[in-house]
Amino acid sequence: MxxxxxxxxxxxxxxxxxxxxxxxxxxxxxxxxxxxxxxxxxxxxxxxxxxxxxxxxxxxxxxxxxxxxxxxxxxxxxxxxxxxxxxxxxxxxxxxxxxxxxxxxxxxxxxxxxxxxxxxxxxxxxxxxxxxxxxxxxxxxxxxxxxxxxxxEDGEIVESNLPDSNLYPDLLSKKGPGRGFSLFVKRLLDLVISIVLIVLLAPLLAAIAIVVKATSKGPVFFRQERVGHFGKPFIFLKFRSMRADTDPEIHKKYIEQFICQDRANKGNVADLAADGKKAVYKMTNDPRVTRVGRFLRKTSLDELPQLFNVVKGDMSLVGPRPPIPYECERYDLWHRRRILEIKPGITGLWQVKGRSSTSFDEMVRLDLKYALEWSLWLDLSILLKTIPAVLSAKGAY
CATH class of the missing domain: 3.30.70.270 (Reverse transcriptase/Diguanylate cyclase domain)
Known part of the structure; x- marks a missing residue:
């Protein structure tokens, strides 16, 4: 046995x-x-x-x-x-x-x-x-x-090169007594809560869509490939908050700097923000963001379409934020565990304990702490703490 x-x-x-x-x-x-x-x-x-x-x-x-x-x-x-x-x-x-x-x-x-x-x-x-x-x-x-x-493994965890599942039997099994049932309940709650919220918020979703379309050229939704659980790619949804003709290289370079920040603090000061201050996960004065988009980001209303990602099964209500493939290219080896150990979510420990003001290594440690200590009660606690975190708008850019 x-x-x-x-x-x-x-x-x-x-x-x-x-x-x-x-x-x-x-x-x-x-x-x-x-x-x-x-x-x-x-x-x-x-x-x-x-x-x-x-x-x-x-x-x-x-x-x-x-x-x-x-x-x-x-x-x-x-x-x-x-x-x-x-x-x-x-x-x-x-x-x-x-x-x-x-x-x-x-x-x-x-x-x-x-x-x-x-x-x-x-x-x-x-x-x-x-x-x-x-x-x-x-x-x-x-x-x-x-x-x-x-x-x-060689290469990055992206669509063409998923992690070797043979090296992670512990992550692919239902560990611990009752864990399989708890994961089933988590998925059931994700479905029920997301569908109820989509129905209740339908008028608000429609109003935001009309405002986004009326105030700037481009589609209502921002679609982007993200890296999901165990490296599986999926299309991530948000209300578009930026101009449609933006250059992704601006964000790519900023994220590379942000991820390298802790290593820079240990010796390579050239990778710090230009003003010498600690960088944050999102650009505080992103020139690509529209006026309506800035309001949507500040209130986190731009995140609401991710409820459809939850219904589809790509995300959970609670979990680590799903990274962009070029983020993963800059990951240190231990950073990868944040996408290997549990399904990504709309909110998580990072969002209720600092949001975008948290350093990247601190964010990853919070994600790993969540994966290690996960329970239905922890999910409920994070969901309840998300409400005041969103209302305070602290760390939202």
Whole structure:
């Protein structure tokens, strides 16, 4: 039973050596010596966080034996375990990626990044295949698929290159007792509240649309590609608050400066705002914004069309703000977790604790705090706090 390691109660009795052996029995499969699935998944999560700090990549190798009959797997896994424990380093982690079906091996701290990481992967796979072929009958080995996955992945998290889901089994599963049901309730509340608000606010939505259309040339809605949960792109809606012929490069350069601000504060002062002040997430005097648009932004009325994004399922009422693809290109490794761990939303901890006056790193930490501590009660609390935050207009530009 893979979940038993998280439900040990009371204090272990007996001599220290016996206690250690008893505890290890909860973490290791007593047949082959692999870590059980839940613990291996946790070690993979920890290794990702270690790599975020150290910038030293690791390699996950998966050996999938699901095509073999259950009666054939015992001998295969015994031979496979013998090979893995004799041909890998002590610091490399062997465990069940999928219990009794897929074995995972974490080769930690590869020699470098870029081409050197690819070279290390090639060498590891070549040696591993050779060792396995010498110990396992070909009729079995031919039905074992071997895949490899380097973290961090190459490229940005955009439409053409989504993150490698094999590296995030913890994020793609329903973790914790009752969490799956809570997520279902969250989605149900998103739908009900959004639909009710759209119906109740229909006259206001229509009035804003008429004013936007009458006061400036261009469409009523501003449509923009954003990066959603786990890197999935979607079209983000707002009431248009800027002139239709604006140059996106102005905002792109500003956002790049804003994201780099904390790094600049650590030494590269050239990336600070020109006036030496701390930059904010939105430009305080954006020349592209219309007079009506400035009012819509100050009152957050320009955000109302995102209720349709919530109904569609691209967003939630509460969650991190969805980034623009060019923002992700500037992300540090640990920043990416804000779009990997939970669905984006209209409001969140960032909006009720400073809004646009918060630094980028502070914003990401609030997003990660929300993902870690998420509950239905936290969502309700944020929704209630959003009302006075919007009315105060603090940090809204």
């Amino acid at each position: 893979t979940g038993k390691i998280f439900h040990m109660k009371g204090k272990a009795k007996g001599r220290p050596g016996e206690n250690l052996h008893r505890f290890a029995s909860y973490l290791l499969d007593d047949r082959y010596g692999f870590y059980v699935q839940d613990y291996f998944t946790e070690l993979l999560r920890i290794e990702r966080k270690r790599t975020e700090r150290s910038k030293k990549p690791f390699l996950l190798v998966l050996l999938n034996a699901s095509e073999l009959a259950w009666t054939e797997r015992d001998r295969l896994f015994r031979d496979m375990a013998a090979v893995l424990f004799s041909s890998t380093r002590e610091i490399d982690i062997k465990g069940w990626y999928k219990q009794d079906s897929v074995v995972g091996v974490l080769f930690t701290e590869l020699s470098g990044v870029g081409e050197s990481a690819d070279l290390a992967r090639s060498n590891i796979l070549r040696k591993l295949r050779t060792s396995l072929s010498e110990a396992i009958e070909r009729r079995y080995l031919d039905r074992v698929s071997i895949s490899s996955h380097v973290f961090p």
